[in-house]
Structures are given as C-alpha cells and as structure tokens.
Amino acid sequence: MSVKNAPRVVVIDDEESIRYSFKTFLVNDGYQVDCAETLSVGLELIHRRFPDIIFTDILLGDDNGLKVLEKVRELQLYTPVIMITGQPSIDTASEAVRLGAYDYMVKPIIKDTLLRVARSALKNKQLIDEREKLTAEKDRYRNHLDAVFASVNDAIITVDNSRRIIASNHAANTICQVEENALRGCKIDALNNPCLMSCLGTIDATLEKREAMHVDKKEFIASNGTPMVISITCSPLLSSHGKSLGAALVVKDMTRLDFLETLVKESSPFTRLIGHSLKMHKVYDLIRALADTDATVLITGETGTGKNLVAREIHELSRRCQHTMVTVRCSSLSENLLESELFGHVKGAFTGAMKDKIGRFQLCDKGSIFLDEIGEISPVMQLKLLSVLQDREFERVGDTTPIRVDTRIIAATNKNLKDEVKKKDFREDLYYRLNVVEIKMPPLRERHGDIPLLVNHFITKFQQRYNKPITALSNEVMQNFTAYQWPGNVRELEHAVEHAFVLCRTETIEMEHIPCEIKDALMPDLHRRTVSPSMEKEELLSVLKKTGWNKAKTARLLGVSRPTLYRKLEKYQLEDPPQDTV
Known part of the structure; x- marks a missing residue:
C-alpha cells in the first residue's frame, strides 16, 4: 500500500516513549502516524487530518482524554477511538465506553496487542465507511427519485404485497383528493377513497399474476362528488431473485381529455369530421339530409377544408355504403387518360391499350364516385360527363x-x-346537373372555435405515429393559432402540428416549434420591414440585452428563424456581447 493511501492514525500521549513506540510499531505495519503531546495539539490534528484511528491517553496532564470522544462526535466522524491508561479502573472504562470509545488498552502496551486492536479498529472503520457510502448513494438515489416523482403530473403510488402504501407523489394527493402525507402507511382498501378503490382490482391482478396491467378508461365519482375518468397502469415490483415486493401504480387523470372527446362526438356524429361551430353543424345537417337520397352533390370550399372527408361521410351514411366508393382526382390526369380512367377502354382503342380496362364508373356500380377538382376538366370531358349524368350510361373508349x-x-x-x-x-x-345540392365547406378562419378540438385530434394522432409524450400546446401557441388566418385551412393546421411534433422534445409545443411561415405571418421579421440599418441594429441590440444575449430567445422575440438572426448578427458585427455588458 502506498504511503498516500495508508490508513492515518493520530496518537495523543504526554509520554514521549509511548508516542515513539506507537509510531514505530504502526509505521512498520503500514500506517501513517501523527503524534501529539497535549490534548489541544491532538484535537487540532483530528480536525485537520480526519484520521482513521485515534489512540489517546485518558490522563493528559491537567486535561482529560475523554474530550477526544466529544470532538469526534462534534465533527460527526466515525473514527474509532482507543483509550490508553496506566491506571485502569472500572469507572473510567465504563465512562469511556458510554461516550463511544471503541476499545480500552492498559499500559504497558504490547506490540501484538496494539497491532491487533489497530487492525480491528480499521476494519470497523472501513465497514462504517462502506455503510455510510451506501447510505449516501441510497439517499441520493432517493432524492433523484423524489424529484422525478414530484415532476410527474400523474399519480405514482407504490404498495407492498399487503396493499399498504409505501410511497406516493404530490400528484397522487391531487388526483385522489387527499391531504398531504395522508396515504403513506395506509392500506388501500381501508382508505375507502373512490379513486384508489377504482384501482384496487388492477393492483390485485398485478400482485397475483406478477405482470403489468393496464386499464384505458375507468370512471367513478370522486370524493368531491364530481365525475372523474382515469387510466390505470400497474407494474409488479420484483427483487433480483424474482420475489414479489409489491406493485407500482400510475394513475393518469383523463377527465378533461374524455370531456373533449365526448364534446367532439356530440358535436359531430361523423368519424372523420371534427368541429362544433355553427357552420359545421350546417354541414352535418346537409350530410344527414342527403343520407337517404341519391341526389348528386357538389362540395365547394377552399383547399384543405376537408371536402374529400365530406364525400366519404355522405357515402357511408347512404344506402350505398355496402358498395364501393371510388375517388378520381380530375386535375392529375390529361383529357385522354381521364376519359379512359372514368369510362374504361377496349383493347387496341389507342396506342398502349394492350387489353380491355374497366372504368371507374363501372367499378363503383351501385356505389358512389367522387370527382375531386371537377372544375379542372376540359370542355370535351364536361360534355361526356353531362351525358353520363343525364342518361346514366356511357361508352368505353x-x-x-x-x-x-x-x-x-x-x-x-x-x-x-x-x-x-x-x-x-x-x-x-x-353546373346545374352537378349542383343539385351544394355543401359549402367553411374555411378554418371562419371557425376558429374548432381549432382546440382539431389540435387535440392531431396531437392524439401524432402521439401514436411518433411515439412522443407531447400532450398540449402552450397558451402562446394556441393564442397565435387562433389569430392566424390559415390560408391552407385544416390541412395546414395538421402540417403545423406534425412539424411541431418532429421538433419538440418536451411535453408542450412552444412557438419555437411552429413552422417559420406561420410565425412570419403572425410576426413580420426584420428583413420584411422598411427600417434603416441603424434602427435595425439598435432594435437587435435592445432585444439581445433584454434576453441576456440568449440567441434562441432573441430569435423568438423578433419572430425570426435562428439562421436569419445569425445573418443579422454577422451583418452588424454583434456576434459577441460588448465587454461592458459582460
């Protein structure tokens, strides 16, 4: 063992011969030894050295060596103290042990006895140090676990095999509607708490089967008399040997989400259309009115308003729902291809017609055909389509x-x-043949009240696709979404939420995750404003100072992307804060 890592010993004795003997014996056995002639010098050594072992005489001139025990306790050391005396007595030995002495040695000291006691004391010290290290690691782990528990909005409760609650987080008090520290140590079935009683069956199944259990939806009346909806996940707690230690319960409050989903269902009986605005209710009423008819329908509205979804709902509510619905995007095909696509062709009808082809009209006989972007078809195709509408028959190419x-x-x-x-x-x-009944799809800017419902729908959709725990938009994002005009309508909103999902690394979507074109429309950036370079630089500097030269915050406040900000900083040589601002 190197001298640096050798156990450190402090010897306090007023006899030089004792100090010399102790030091010689112990150094030869691999210890570092510091000696003190008086109590005051010895106490100073203990304070500076934090030794592994202390040997001290009880009688040190006018001082009492038992004060060393008080000093060790004061410094909160776990150092074993061995008392030395030339005048042994039962009272002195009892007092030393009562104050915490590790051992008691009587002069003259025999070398073998000294080394045996030193080794025993050192082993004891090492065991105590290891215990304290494990305790410290356990406390640190516990503190980290407590921090995780505190930061989670879901209730987390651990129980033992008798269903007695071992620990719970603050969210558990909120969701279960109990006072702080009211759960710990209590048996779940003894509390008679509505929330916990709803979880009891899942806990019992987990403890019995030793496997994780999940309940998507559990409804009950809470302690305050209000209806609540929760989801329950319970996992077994097992030792390293597979022995059951209990279970960990996670309870998520789904009341608000369930309310929103119910609101969506009540607002729209349709599976694809979302919204409870007055204009959407008018759309729903028309769809219902058309369900039992075969009337030709013309759906109008801006791009991205969901015209294709309305067509699908009309078909599925009609008597034709058991038959095929075919969609044809008229603008994506040339006139010749569109005619062949709609009506079919026979072999040899044109170059490349190697075999007969059945057209879309024939494919969806007894069903429905959805002609999207009908305004893009050529005059020739308009005439042929008019013939089909009038006579319900056609000829293949x-x-x-x-x-x-x-x-x-x-x-x-x-x-x-x-x-x-x-x-x-x-x-x-x-036009009049098509426009028997017209359904006008409102643009999103005319139904801003539906935006929270649509956002919630898209969040649920992208949670599954991207496997991310994102649950909401920040208030700032929602306010900006409501203020934005949405030229691309619902399709643009869906794109914005998906864009944010890709960039977001937290549970809440912030403005920094929103597409730049939306932010630019809401907050015109620097390069689109007619300001002089000096004014632009002054504004940049002002915002930088306000944010403490935080580039990300500065970009958000100015409503520009980070690359744009960096170009401006480079242009005005503002990459680093001036020395007087540091």
Whole structure:
C-alpha cells in the first residue's frame, strides 16, 4: 500500500516513549502516524487530518482524554477511538465506553496487542465507511427519485404485497383528493377513497399474476362528488431473485381529455369530421339530409377544408355504403387518360391499350364516385360527363356499346363554378346537373372555435405515429393559432402540428416549434420591414440585452428563424456581447 493511501492514525500521549513506540510499531505495519503531546495539539490534528484511528491517553496532564470522544462526535466522524491508561479502573472504562470509545488498552502496551486492536479498529472503520457510502448513494438515489416523482403530473403510488402504501407523489394527493402525507402507511382498501378503490382490482391482478396491467378508461365519482375518468397502469415490483415486493401504480387523470372527446362526438356524429361551430353543424345537417337520397352533390370550399372527408361521410351514411366508393382526382390526369380512367377502354382503342380496362364508373356500380377538382376538366370531358349524368350510361373508349350504371356522383371543387360559367370555362348545364345540392365547406378562419378540438385530434394522432409524450400546446401557441388566418385551412393546421411534433422534445409545443411561415405571418421579421440599418441594429441590440444575449430567445422575440438572426448578427458585427455588458 502506498504511503498516500495508508490508513492515518493520530496518537495523543504526554509520554514521549509511548508516542515513539506507537509510531514505530504502526509505521512498520503500514500506517501513517501523527503524534501529539497535549490534548489541544491532538484535537487540532483530528480536525485537520480526519484520521482513521485515534489512540489517546485518558490522563493528559491537567486535561482529560475523554474530550477526544466529544470532538469526534462534534465533527460527526466515525473514527474509532482507543483509550490508553496506566491506571485502569472500572469507572473510567465504563465512562469511556458510554461516550463511544471503541476499545480500552492498559499500559504497558504490547506490540501484538496494539497491532491487533489497530487492525480491528480499521476494519470497523472501513465497514462504517462502506455503510455510510451506501447510505449516501441510497439517499441520493432517493432524492433523484423524489424529484422525478414530484415532476410527474400523474399519480405514482407504490404498495407492498399487503396493499399498504409505501410511497406516493404530490400528484397522487391531487388526483385522489387527499391531504398531504395522508396515504403513506395506509392500506388501500381501508382508505375507502373512490379513486384508489377504482384501482384496487388492477393492483390485485398485478400482485397475483406478477405482470403489468393496464386499464384505458375507468370512471367513478370522486370524493368531491364530481365525475372523474382515469387510466390505470400497474407494474409488479420484483427483487433480483424474482420475489414479489409489491406493485407500482400510475394513475393518469383523463377527465378533461374524455370531456373533449365526448364534446367532439356530440358535436359531430361523423368519424372523420371534427368541429362544433355553427357552420359545421350546417354541414352535418346537409350530410344527414342527403343520407337517404341519391341526389348528386357538389362540395365547394377552399383547399384543405376537408371536402374529400365530406364525400366519404355522405357515402357511408347512404344506402350505398355496402358498395364501393371510388375517388378520381380530375386535375392529375390529361383529357385522354381521364376519359379512359372514368369510362374504361377496349383493347387496341389507342396506342398502349394492350387489353380491355374497366372504368371507374363501372367499378363503383351501385356505389358512389367522387370527382375531386371537377372544375379542372376540359370542355370535351364536361360534355361526356353531362351525358353520363343525364342518361346514366356511357361508352368505353374504342367501343360503341353503351354501358348502364347505377352510380351516385359526388363532385368537389375549390373554384367558383358560377364565375367559371360566366367566363365560359365551365358548361352551365353541367353546373346545374352537378349542383343539385351544394355543401359549402367553411374555411378554418371562419371557425376558429374548432381549432382546440382539431389540435387535440392531431396531437392524439401524432402521439401514436411518433411515439412522443407531447400532450398540449402552450397558451402562446394556441393564442397565435387562433389569430392566424390559415390560408391552407385544416390541412395546414395538421402540417403545423406534425412539424411541431418532429421538433419538440418536451411535453408542450412552444412557438419555437411552429413552422417559420406561420410565425412570419403572425410576426413580420426584420428583413420584411422598411427600417434603416441603424434602427435595425439598435432594435437587435435592445432585444439581445433584454434576453441576456440568449440567441434562441432573441430569435423568438423578433419572430425570426435562428439562421436569419445569425445573418443579422454577422451583418452588424454583434456576434459577441460588448465587454461592458459582460
């Protein structure tokens, strides 16, 4: 063992020969030894050295060596103290042991006895140190665990095999509606708490089967008389040998989410459409009215408002729901391809027609066909489609045999077909044939009250897709979403939430996670403002000082992306704060 790592010993005795003997014996056995002639010098050595072993005479001139025990206790040391005396007495020995002495030695000291006692004391010290180290690690682990428990909004409760509560976090008090520290040490079934009683069956199943259990939804009446909805997850606590130690219970308050989901269902009986605004209720009423008819429907509205979803709901509520619904995006196909796609063709009808093809109208016989972007079709196709609407029959390309079908036509456009008719770009007769019933889809800017419901729907959707624990938007984001005009409507909102999901690393979406084009529209950035360079630099400097030169916060306050901010900083040579601001 190196001298640096050798056990440290302090010897306090007023006899030089004793000090010399102790030091010689102990140094030769691998110890570091510091000697003191008086009590005061010895106490100073103990304070500075924190020794592993202390040997002290009881009688030190006018002082009493028992004061060493008081000093060790004062410094909260676990150092064993061995008392030395040339005048042994039962009273002195008893007092030394009562005050915490490790051992008691009588002069003259024999070398073998000294080394045996020293080794025994050192082993005792090492065991105590190891115990204290384990205790400190346990306390540190416990503190970390307590911090995790405190930071979680879900109730976390651990129980032993008798269902007695071992520990719980603050959220458990809130969700279970009990006072602080009211749970610890109590048996769950003895508390008669509605929330805990709802979890009792899941806990029992976990303890019995020794496997994790989950309940998606549990409803009960809380202690304050209000209905509550919770989800329950319970996992077994097992020792390293597989012995059951109890169970860990996690309870999530789902009351608000369940309320929102119920609100969505009550607001819309449809599986795809979300919203409870007055304009959406008018859409729902029209869909219901069309359910029992075969009337041709024209769905109008801006891009991204959900026209295709309305078409699907109309089909699924109709008597045709057991048959096929086919969607054709008219703008994505040329005139010739669209004709072949809709009506089919026979082999050899045109170059590349290697075999007969059944058209979409024939495929969805007895069902529905959804013609999306109907305003984009050519005049020739308009005429052919008009014929189908009038006669319910058509001819395949390259064939003269008429084919009759029973197909409901649902069309959609983001154009104003009335204007197209006036401009002679759309046939008037076809317009009136299509527009038997028109459903106007409102833009998102006209139903801002539906945004929280839509956001909640998209959060749930992307939680599963990206496996992230994101649960909400910050108040700032929600306020900005409500203020934004949403030119891309619901599709743009969905894109914004998905964009935020990709970037967000916390449970709450903040403005920094929102697409730049939305932030730019809400808060015009520096490069779009007509300000002089000096004013721009002054504003930059002002915001930098306000944020303590935090670049991320500065970018958020200015409403610009970080690359834009860095370009501005470089332009005005503001990469580093001036010395007088440091």
